[in-house]
Amino acid sequence: MLDTPFYIACLKLTGRRCVVVGGGEIGLEKVEGLLACDARVVLIAPDANAELQRLAEEGSIEWVRKRYERGDLEHTFMAIAATNDTDVNIAVYNDAEARAMLVNVVDVPPLCNFILPAIVRVGPLAIAISTAGASPALAKRMKTQIAETYGEEYARLAVMLNDVRGWAKGTLPTYQDRKAFFEDIVNGDPDPIELIRNGDEAAVLELIAAAQRAHEPTTA
């Protein structure tokens, strides 16, 4: 798989039907990952562990208590198979592929048209680490190291920069102008990340205001 050039993207799952087949520990892990992204999760499995049953009872997921059938993929955006039955996993893959649907069979690379990276999430930041399947254990180790480097201060700066995007789009006429404006702040002196680390958000706001003054077109 190392020669597969994976195209990395961020998917919007909000409200979309995502089917998880298999109600064990691994199925639960996948259900939780999808719920965290506001997907409409449908679990297909004849039995499910206690936590999945709880999620179904509270209405967070729909549990269809039966064995998988092809029709379960109707109107579905993504399918994840986590059963202990290889034939079922192959069927899910084939049925999904026939419909050009996104499909991941957990830990079976030949039965995946997408694979899952290890992810560091802090606020709006998401850093994905993939080894193209070479070593999930290494991806996990890197996740821990990256989480130590890119913490709350980066997430906070992202939010502060988002707050000024409207101004930039409304005021600065070209893409080049907006790029220069944002790069001035991000790579600014003083370093905005250091300022946030030191608890001085007021100084970051001042850095942003100074960049606004410097970049605003003159109306004379």
Ligand SMILES: C[C@@]1(CC(=O)O)c2cc3[nH]c(cc4nc(cc5[nH]c(cc(n2)[C@H]1CCC(=O)O)[C@@](C)(CC(=O)O)[C@@H]5CCC(=O)O)C(CC(=O)O)=C4CCC(=O)O)c(CCC(=O)O)c3CC(=O)O
């Ligand atoms: C191809 C891929 C397809 C897919 O499942 O999407 C795949 C395949 C396989 N995984 C295997 C093993 C392990 N997988 C993990 C853990 C994770 N695996 C994940 C992703 C992926 N795993 C995709 C590639 C990702 C990439 O590298 O780009 C993570 C990142 C994300 C997630 O699953 O959500 C998640 C860490 C999440 C986190 O902690 O953040 C651990 C560690 C552990 O369990 O703690 C081990 C044991 C140690 C080891 O093997 O390294 C095996 C052998 C099975 C066997 O030996 O029986 C195969 C199959 C094979 O190698 O043929």
Ligand SMILES: NC(=O)C1=CN([C@@H]2O[C@H](COP(=O)(O)OP(=O)(O)OC[C@H]3O[C@@H](n4cnc5c(N)ncnc54)[C@H](O)[C@@H]3O)[C@@H](O)[C@H]2O)C=CC1
């Ligand atoms: N548990 C673990 O730590 C790991 C497990 N795996 C593999 O991932 C798979 C899932 O693991 P677990 O969740 O632990 O397994 P599990 O055995 O606890 O759960 C399997 C689930 O699949 C369901 N299932 C079986 N036939 C089905 C069918 N025809 N239609 C729908 N659902 C069906 C079962 O009802 C059960 O809910 C297994 O193949 C396992 O070998 C891989 C890596 C680690």
